[in-house]
Amino acid sequence: MASRSSHRPVETVETAFDIVDTLKRTEGGGVSELADELGLAKSTVHRHLKTLESRGLVVQEGNSYHLSTWFLDYGVHVRNRHPLYDLAKPKVDELADVTDEKVWCVVEEHGMGVHVYGAQGRHSVKTHARIGKRTPLHQYAAGKAILASLPDERVESIRERYGLSAKTAQTITDREELFEQLETIRERGYAFNREESVTGVHAVGAPIEDETGTAIGALSVAGPANRLRGDVMTDELPELLLGATNEIEINLAHS
Incomplete structure (x- = not known):
């Protein structure tokens, strides 16, 4: 011992x-x-x-x-060895081309979200996100999509460790509100971020799940709130994301 x-x-x-x-x-x-x-x-x-x-x-x-x-050599090595990187990269590029917005692949590590790959569409806006950046999961769409796939006990342990810090005035900082939203995300299969990480920016995120139903990552599409609204936000982008994540999941299961 x-x-x-x-x-x-x-x-x-x-x-x-x-x-x-x-x-x-x-x-x-x-x-x-x-x-x-x-x-x-x-x-x-x-x-x-x-x-x-x-x-x-x-x-x-x-x-x-x-x-x-x-450190660049170490970072590239770590990213390339992640099982999701090679599978998600072409879908991220494709989504960026189709939507003209910023698209990210995010994974969870030690209770934080890590941006492992991103692609810019023709009209994408710059935010604080970058490859390698570690971000609290509750602050953005891809992170909430990952949290929703985790058991409540795991979500609670992450909350206890990192808290629910606010990035903007819209960020969820209340435990009960977070768990209620995670339940809704589980039911519909995707998450919304309405100015919760960057003022003036909306996003939609969907999890990439393994065969046990646990998210090993997520994809998100982010853009200005005036473009990502209405049916684009609630129907078009979720449909595109769910199609992309489903394809990645199938490839992951047979890789």
Whole structure:
């Protein structure tokens, strides 16, 4: 049986990842800046930076350190090994071409949504979403579609861990409202996002489920609220998404 100490975090590893996270968030920094940001001694930060640099994970530019392109290699590797990426990519491209809007494939990991692939239609608008971005699942259509496929106990554990933070004034922040909406999503098979993640932007999301009925990801179409409304929002886009996700599910089952 593993001892209690075997489950304790390794402080030096945690410190290294805190530095990496801070370099990403601040887009680089010097030893003094990082030490102040993290509440660490300059000597500790310097030692970690030099270790990371020796392994090729950071680069020094003048007095500042930045993450290196090693992380790009890691990210591409992780994305490409996901079973959904190769199957979803052509359907995402096709949906973007048909709808002229922004289309995303999202997966769940550690209770967060991760954007693994996206395609832009001719009239798509820019939002804060990007490949690799981790987002609370309750804030957007693809995330709610994933949550709706999970058991209530799993949804509750995610809520307890991350809370229900608001991205806009329309974001669901009430537990009961979230669970009521998830039940509706289960019944109809797709989710709506009405300015819940970006003001002025609507989206529709549908889950991609495995043979057990659990979502391993979701597709979404997002666009300006003045275009994604009425029958386009409630009928046309759901029909397109459900057709695409069903095709992916069939290919997934026989891959």
